[in-house]
Amino acid sequence: MYAEPIFLQPVFKDRIWGGTKLRETFGYQIPSETTGECWGISAHTNGPSTILNGPLKGLTLDEAWQKHRGLFAGQEGDDFPLLVKILDAKTDLSVQVHPDDEYAQRVEHEAFGKTECWYIIDCEEESELVYGHHAKSKDEFQAMVDNGQWDKLLRKIKIQPGDFVYVPNGTIHAIGAGTMILETQQSSDVTYRVYDYDRKDDQGNTRDLHIKQSIEVAMIPHEDAHFQPVENKQGDLTVKKLIKESYFTVYHWALNGTAQALENPMYLLVSVLDGEGEIETQNGTSSFKKGDHFIVPSTVKKFSLKGNASFITSHSS
Structure with a gap:
């Protein structure tokens, strides 16, 4: 697998x-x-x-x-x-x-x-x-x-x-x-x-x-979209759900330490905005740094993060 x-x-x-x-x-x-x-x-x-x-x-x-x-x-x-x-x-x-x-x-x-x-x-x-x-x-x-x-x-x-x-x-x-x-x-x-x-x-x-x-x-007349971000903690990871709509769900993640056994919703798109660290899956550990882009495939059911970094993550809704 x-x-x-x-x-x-x-x-x-x-x-x-x-x-x-x-x-x-x-x-x-x-x-x-x-x-x-x-x-x-x-x-x-x-x-x-x-x-x-x-x-x-x-x-x-x-x-x-x-x-x-x-x-x-x-x-x-x-x-x-x-x-x-x-x-x-x-x-x-x-x-x-x-x-x-x-x-x-x-x-x-x-x-x-x-x-x-x-x-x-x-x-x-x-x-x-x-x-x-x-x-x-x-x-x-x-x-x-x-x-x-x-x-x-x-x-x-x-x-x-x-x-x-x-x-x-x-x-x-x-x-x-x-x-x-x-x-x-x-x-x-x-x-x-x-x-x-x-x-x-x-x-x-x-x-x-x-x-x-x-x-x-064009939308005429213009109407602002309404949404409410939701924030929670998972270990040393602060997860802010920025939006969930019909095409995508987008989050901001702030990592300051370790977050274990994170569940993968389906397949997760990850862009590292700042910092560095490691992601651990059942196949081992991979390093990431600022500017990296990666996907956590759906075959990874759970994963852990370690480091100090911020990310934007997303998946299809």
């Missing part, structure tokens, strides 16, 4: 808004000075992670999903459902929106729409996100876009490190400059840009906007 954590090699993405903090903060070997995204746990065709250890070493996560479904609780579906990223926004991301499953499948032939959530790893003082808008109808939304009334249209919220933001499909949103987040999302790469600050790429071209699609999929 396969009973050890599955460590993954991230995939990095150059972005017009990216920088170098993925290297400075996590020690990653990034491909450029404008690296915006680390796809830490991904089976998406646009950037699948590669397994680094064990009998499946060298396979992509998608290949493991297709060939070894028993590691993932036998979950059904052609596509691995979740994608975990770390984003470094040196400058503002475009204002954007994502579709639901039905629209993504019908229009984009993508397996999933995109509901996501963000844990704020770091941000500058007085940082803001675009989250929602002030239009009361699609006609009012279109009129504000046509007239370039972005300050009137877009709703902004203040953030600080440690904040958690839930972004259901249909939510108008944008990550602001100087912000680093860990994003847990459905495994989708469909994004519709509403506004991109009229900036140009290195070829002098503006990026495409998708106003028609954005208005079709």
Whole structure:
């Protein structure tokens, strides 16, 4: 029986808004000075992670999903459902929106729409996100876009490190400059840009906007999602359930010592935000450190942790 954590090699993405903090903060070997995204746990065709250890070493996560479904609780579906990223926004991301499953499948032939959530790893003082808008109808939304009334249209919220933001499909949103987040999302790469600050790429071209699609999929009027984090202790591990919704359940874990006989809910996605330590399963002990991404497969029913570290963990709901 396969009973050890599955460590993954991230995939990095150059972005017009990216920088170098993925290297400075996590020690990653990034491909450029404008690296915006680390796809830490991904089976998406646009950037699948590669397994680094064990009998499946060298396979992509998608290949493991297709060939070894028993590691993932036998979950059904052609596509691995979740994608975990770390984003470094040196400058503002475009204002954007994502579709639901039905629209993504019908229009984009993508397996999933995109509901996501963000844990704020770091941000500058007085940082803001675009989250929602002030239009009361699609006609009012279109009129504000046509007239370039972005300050009137877009709703902004203040953030600080440690904040958690839930972004259901249909939510108008944008990550602001100087912000680093860990994003847990459905495994989708469909994004519709509403506004991109009229900036140009290195070829002098503006990026495409998708106003028609954005208005079709956007939540109008905007409504905030409501959720209540719940915290408990398991040994020296503080577990905060940040959200449980229809696509994923996401936690923040803070380890300061030892936590034994932790139950694995199905298969657990783990990203190490800080610190280091060891995970022990029935097959032995593996070390982890800041910046590591791994999966505890469903064949590991219980495991123990030792060290001082913080994590974002998640699983399908």
